[in-house]
Amino acid sequence: MISTHKWPEQGWALLQLLLVTSFYQAEEQICKQRGDPENPQLSKDGDIILGGIFSFHSSWKDRMESYKNKPLPLECTSLNFRDFQIAQAMLFAIDEINNSTELLPGISLGYKLFDTCGSIARSVRVALALANGNEIVSVQSESPCTRPAHVQAIMGETSSSPCMAIATVIGPFHIPLISHFATCACLSDKTKYPSFLRTIPSDYYQSRALAQLVKHFGWTWVGAIRTNDDYGNNGMATFTETAQQLGICLEYSVSFFRTDPPDKLQKIIEIIKASTSKVIVTFLSLMDLDVLMYKLSYYNMTGYQWVGSEGWIFDSQTAEMDQHHILDGAIGLAIPKAHVSGIREFVLNVKPLNSSGNEMLIEFWETLFSCKFNQSKSSAENQRECTGHEDLSELQHSFTDMSLMPIFNNVYKGVYAVARALHNILGCNKTCDYKVQLDPFTILQHIRKINFKTKEGDEVYFNENGDPPAKYEIINWQPTEKGIVDFVTVGLYDASLPANKQLSLQNKPLIWTQNSKQVPVSVCSEKCSPGTRKVLQKGKPVCCYDCVRCAEGEISNTTDSITCVRCHPEFWSNDRRDACVKKESEFLSYEEIMGALLTAASLFGTCMTAVVALIFFRHRKTPIVRANNSELSFLLLFSLTLCFLCSLTFIGRPSEWSCMLRHTAFGITFVLCISCVLGKTMVVLMAFRASLPGSNVMKWFGPTQQRLSVLVFTLIQVVICILWLTISPPFPFKNFKETKDKIILECALGSTLGFWAVLGYIGVLATFCFLLAFLARKLPDNFNEAKFITFSMLIFCAVWITFIPAYVSSPGKFSVAVEIFAILASSFGLLICIFIPKCYIILLRPEKNTKKNMMGKGTPKTL
Structure with a gap:
């Protein structure tokens, strides 16, 4: 820094001269925009100016910049008639508003329309030009360089990306930007683009x-x-x-x-x-x-x-x-079809001569009609001269095509939204308040709240994101x-x-x-029909899959099912695997062959027993009947009849009563039967012992004792059955596990202990009876009752010993058949072995049915 106290007097005089010079220069200093100014392609003066940003050209010439000199402005090429046509919709709306006495009376709207050439960078540049203006402002103490925005709202752009750039730049200034065709959903973000609105949906x-x-x-x-x-x-x-x-x-x-x-x-x-x-x-x-x-x-x-x-x-x-x-x-x-009345006539009335000084219209006209004006700089030599009065209505061109009417309508609604907001701000009725200071933020707030209908009946409003419905x-x-x-x-x-x-x-x-009138098919995999499910193909998208048939017992009744649903236990899948059908109930019925045969065998046994009883009854006074204890014989025949008949309770649909009856009736009748056989065996054995000298044993086995023994043995089984039925009785049961596609109707045992107690008691009596008969097997030949009882009990025991594994291993109704077969086989064994030989003698060998023959003694055999 120069030390001023050392300056000579001439130095102070020079400094004063410089300050005076600077003061006079400051009076003439002006505020200028740096760089080349941007001029609108189409413009019109007015009280309030609206900006417009369109791509009148779709491209520009590429230049290799050396960066040694200042780059030249973009040279636009490829005239874009679509955007030029859309811009006419904005001019039409402004012209209609200026001619209206109801909207903004006494206020004229002007416009400045800029061309972006499809360049995002140029879009930002012209947006700043609209915000700032290009006019020169002198620096005065009362008029600083900073000033309000040059335009109150901007219409455009047609694409989303330029709108994003423009909205980012002018957003802080709250200048409304209303687009007619920028649809990107990202523009709904008001934190990034606070001043952006649009008349086309997101x-x-x-x-x-x-x-x-x-x-x-x-x-x-x-x-x-x-x-x-x-x-x-x-x-x-x-x-x-x-x-x-x-x-x-x-x-x-x-x-x-x-x-x-x-x-x-x-x-x-x-x-x-x-x-x-x-x-x-x-x-x-x-x-x-x-x-x-x-x-x-x-x-x-x-x-x-x-x-x-x-x-x-x-x-x-x-x-x-x-x-x-x-x-x-x-x-x-x-976009829904729309109609803006009068716009077609307005577009077809465009004349370059009506807009002198606008080079854009001249270029448009020359390109549209392949001609040139005298003042044009076109280098083409073989083109005819433009008159400026060529008829657009006779021209077949995209510019005269009104198919973009929905977009025109969007521009039309956007201009009217701004005009309505201005009308409200200025308090216009018959006149407007010119003293109101316009502020872009205020205009933006009013546009957001706007709600009106156009002359065509379209409702115009914006939601909280600045989007229309x-x-x-x-x-x-x-x-x-x-x-x-x-x-x-x-x-x-x-x-x-x-x-x-x-x-x-x-x-x-x-x-x-x-x-084609047939809807095309475009799938990675054909639809999976009902009865199948989708299985994704490895490494491919979810739309690529294989159709796998549902497993047994599972169905899918919809197309493209991802899972198969298992049927209810009482149902089963059909062959197509698309429906659950009621399972067939399986039980031993009278209608089927096996049930009919067993029923016939049971009835045959019953009839056979009745015949034997009838024979014994008719010959009850003969020696052979009397010698075999006729009372026990008739009781045994009665019990055998019950045994044959109780097998019928096992046939047919199980019910609560049949389940309880079949096992208890079987247990009690068989105990009654075995008790009678046991009584007969003991009588035979004791009768032989009583015939020995000095024996007085028969007094303990008289008729009363025989009846009492049968009653006691039977009552024990009755008590067991009562306990079984009281604690946990048998009940009808649907067995779903035995077979997949059928329901086995069977009788559950309830208490397994009760079941095996009933069978065990029968087995104990049968075994005891068999042992006694076995001991009496070598009695004199003429008195051979013990042999027949031994053989019958041998059959009885053999049948029931083999019954147990056969019953356990037999599925479904066959286990019931095995049990019936065991009942019938053992019953027939007792009937045939004990009674048929006697019937043979009664009917066919009556000469042996004598007291002498019955009392005859052979040589005793050693026991």
């Missing part, structure tokens, strides 16, 4: 609607192609998430941008060729689809069902370019005989309705790819 709803549409037609195996920008990536991400929830799988999901190198697009073509899915879901912008269509046309790749987003599905120019009919039958979502039409491309595609509305989607009513298809015929 892709959040469109993506979910597309997934529901795909699911509706049963397409579970699809391919996906998207634009590699915010619109395509975010839209496809939501679609993928919803598709997974609905059971839809993506075989492939690829992205590209129109400026990508050709080899990347070639790889996408190869992926499509190698795929097995026949449905392609797209989130593509118009320009990207045009690039893809050119490549697909080159390879003549037809036969795919295209599902499109609103980005291209209702564009007539795309349909005209599809000369190879690749997109025929396409289906997708479109989500409604779409489902459009089907149906080629006509003239080769023109007819965009047919075949359904509607309304996100405000309940989930099950949001998607509705009308009863209209649809045309699919290759002019």
Whole structure:
């Protein structure tokens, strides 16, 4: 630093001169914007200015910058008639408002429309130009360089990515940005984009609607192609998430941008060729689809069902370019049809001579009519001269095509939303309050709360995210005989309705790819029919699976079932495994052969016993009957009759009473039978002993003692049966485990101990009887009762010893048959061995039926 106290006097004079000079220069200093100023392509003065950002050109010339000099501004190329047409909708709305006496009376709206050339960087640059303005401002003490925004609201842009960049830049200034076609769901985030609004629904709803549409037609195996920008990536991400929830799988999901190198697009073509899915879901912008269509046309790749987003599905120019009919039958979502009266006439009335000084209109006119104005810098020499009065209505061009009317309507609603907000802020009635200081933040707040209807009846309002209500039409491309595609509305989607009513298809015929009327099939695996279940294929998506037949006893009664349901124990799966049928109840019935034979044997035994009893009764006074203790013989015949009849209780459907009766009746009658046999055996044995000298044993085995012994032995069994029935009686039981497809109706034992106590008691008596008879087997031959009893008890014991393993191992009704067979066999053994020999003598050898023959004694045998 220079030390001022050492300065000579001339130095102070020089310093004073410099300060005076600086003061005079400061009076003339101005506030300037650095860099090249941005000028609007279309503009009009007004009391309030609205900004517009559109891509009047779709590309720009590439330049190799050396960075030695300041880079030149972008040189835009490829005039974009679509955006130029959309911009006319904004001018039409402003013109209509300026001519209105009800809306903003006395206030004129002006506009400044900028061209971005499809460049995001340029979008940000022109947005800042709209916010700041390019005019020169002198620096005065009362007028600083900082000033309010130049425009009160901005309309545009058409794409999502530029809108994100613009909204990020102007968001802190709260300048409203209203887009007519930016659909990315990410723009609903008000923390990032606080001043962004739109008149087209968010892709959040469109993506979910597309997934529901795909699911509706049963397409579970699809391919996906998207634009590699915010619109395509975010839209496809939501679609993928919803598709997974609905059971839809993506075989492939690829992205590209129109400026990508050709080899990347070639790889996408190869992926499509190698795929097995026949449905392609797209989130593509118009320009990207045009690039893809050119490549697909080159390879003549037809036969795919295209599902499109609103980005291209209702564009007539795309349909005209599809000369190879690749997109025929396409289906997708479109903005609902709309009509803005007067806009067609306004668009067709565009004249470059009416807008002098606007080079944009001159370029547009020259390109549209392939001519040139004298003042034009066009280098073409063979072009005719433009008059400026050419008739647009006679021109067949995309600019004169009104198929983009829904987008025009979105722009129209956006301009009117701003105008309504201004009308409310300025307190307009018949006049407006000019003293109100306009502030973009205030305008933004009023636009958010706006709710009105256009002259066509469309309701305009924004939700908390700055989005309108989500409604779409489902459009089907149906080629006509003239080769023109007819965009047919075949359904509607309304996100405000309940989930099950949001998607509705009308009863209209649809045309699919290759002019087919049959819905295409696009699945990785065919549907699993009822009776089968899905088993995922290893290493493949969930949509790829094998169909495995349900196991026995399991069913699946729905298509594509993931599990088989086991039938109720009383039911079994049918042969197709798609329904549970009532199991057949199996029990030993009278109708089947085995039951009929056993019933016949039982009745035969009963009749045979009755015949024997009748024979004995008729010959009751003969020696052979009297000698065999006729009272015990008749009691034995009675018990045998009961034994034969009790076997019938084992046949037929088990019931509570039959289960209790069969075992107790069997146990008691057999004890009665064995008791009688035991009594006879003891009488025979004691009778022989009584015949010995000095024996007085018969006094203990008289008729009274015989009756008492039979009663006592039988009462013991009765007590056992009563205890069994009291504690845990037998009961009917459905056995599901014995066989898979049948219910075995049987009698459960209840108390196993009771059952084996009954059988054991019978066994003890039979064994004791057998031992006594065995001891008496060598009595004199003429008195051979003991031999017959021995043999009969031998049969009885053999039958019941073999019964136990046979009963335990026999399944179902065969165990009952074994038990009946044992009862009948032992009963027949007793009847035949004890009574048939006597009947033989009574009927056929009456000469032996004498007292002498019965009392005759042979040589005694040693016992």
